[in-house]
Amino acid sequence: MTDTTVDLRTWYMQYAEALNAHDFDRMDEFIAADVLAGGEPAKREDVVAVLKGIADAVPDIRWDIEEILFDRDGIAVRAKNTGTPAKDWLGVAPTGKSFEITEYAIYKVRDGRFVHMTNLHDSAEMLRQLTA
Helix, strand or coil: CCHHHHHHHHHHHHHHHHHHCCCHHHHHHCEEEEEEECCEEEEHHHHHHHHHHHHHHCCCCEEEEEEEEEECCEEEEEEEEEECCCCCECCECCCCCCEEEEEEEEEEEECCEEEEEEEEECHHHHHHHHHC
């Protein structure tokens, strides 16, 4: 493992800690001002607004890293997302039910910030759990 990989791992884990602490004011440390989010041009503020919206509706949302791979400036992550919505979210009223889904995320990093962020998760499975 190279020093760059060790540094990128440490940096990414700090990002994950900030996410789980819902410390979205720190996202300027991790996300470039201009970023591709799911392949679409976006601003850091757009990504932060989405994250804040999720945490507002699901106050106990967690992104727990289960697997992480590094390739130069690329990061691939398999995470477990868990939470219990406390407000209407994704068209579902809160019922006290929780969800647990797997998320796959791919990132590109340049100059110490994400410049490309893509994630995929099974929204249908999450909705099934919340409405079952």
